[in-house]
Amino acid sequence: MKSIILLSLLFFNFNLSATATKIIVRAKAKDAKFVGSSLGGAYIIIRNKTDNSILAKGKTNGSTGNTDLIMRTPRERGKLISDAQTAQFLATIDIEEPTFIRIEVISPYNHKQAQSIVSTELWLIPGKDILGDGIILEIPGFIIDILKPRTHQYIALKDVQNKVFELKANVVMMCGCTINSGGIWDSENMEVTAILKKDGKHLKNVEMSITETNLFEGSIKLTSAGQYEIIIYAYNAKSGNTGVDKVNYVIYE
Template sequence: MKILILITALLFSNLTISATETKVMIRAKARDAKFIGTSLGGAHIIIRNKLNQRILAEGNTSGSTGNTDLIMKTPKVRGNSIADDHTGGFMAAIDIDEPTFVTVEVISPLNSKQAQAVVTTELWLIPGKHILGEGIILEIPGYIIDILKPRTHQYISLKTIQDKPFQFQANIVMMCGCVIEKGGVWNSDEIEVKGILKRDGKFVKNIDMSLVSTNLFEGSYLLTIPGNYELVLYAYHEKTGNTGVDKVNYVVFE
């Protein structure tokens, strides 16, 4: 019996020793923008064994959004990294004993559900062959849009409006949290922002939204008829194909 236990222990020990730690840096980068790091709550990373779907590593990216000049203004040259030691990422340490085909899944932005996108890629991991430096970069398209006014299911009395146009407001940022401003790196003049207004399920009007301060867009419309309203607000950038949407429902009464 003791011999059997010893043999089992030796076999288990050999299996444990044969597994080799393999490090992989995973980063999430907003399309036409910077990396997703701590300031935005991070992107969630899941690495799975493709064969059996077992999770090998999981966590959130952390760090800075990166160097704006390096990422956005410096021409990309083969071999030159756009990430440094402070740039947001998730370092996975995975124990494998043979080449393993994995799926890498990025869920981002983690804390903005209405803008959340899932992006995946697949690759072979080789025991002890680390993937460091810039690592594996997955691109997250879109915009994060938060309608600030009206509030969700807000009741608005026509008497309080007093025949004045009702003001709509929305905050819009890149998927890394980078700012949108007039003439900036992410130029508001190049982004089409509009609201599609409906009343009782029927189209009413397209609302033009304009930048009034960093990230803040406003538009207005004279509400004169009671009903159940819905505002679907979108942002669109033709050059990159970036899009984003937020929706809100509210009630107008007499």
């Protein structure tokens, strides 16, 4: 009788023992490559959907991936688009039974004005690893950094009145991939425009053109003092990608 009880307890404990289960999560920019170390990574949070507890968290590490494999090779079912160097977050999670999880990706982690939170939910089964490409979450948009004028810059009217006032912005894909004229990410397919506002009212729109890799420029003429705001957006009609950055600056007499 004691032997039967002992065997029953061992069997019961065996069934309840946690099993280490691996899962790979990747963040991929829409119409581009993976978010890797060169951009500061994407931040991953894996939660137990039942109680919202965090099972794993960390950043993706590695390269943006193989350009030919991701962007030029026709996609076939079952064929990987990642390789050994491609950025990933690998989590090992101890679970006792099938667990419904929520995966959140915050990307790009180091560019708050362009940051998106993308999520998905799925069942994680004990001992049934999800490797290879893993779970890929798509990050839409562009990262835009206005370089000129600077945020809250004070500029004397006498220095700019009726002169060419330059606007500059750096625009990249959400993986950091470069934008060029005629390149894989072709600036000819992208509309980059500055919206100029003064004292809260719209003044004009200014089309911006690429002058070197990732750099878009335009110009305006300022005729009066006031509180100015520049909103620069990028838009690609083919991919649906959009991005925005804003700065405020002051022209004083």
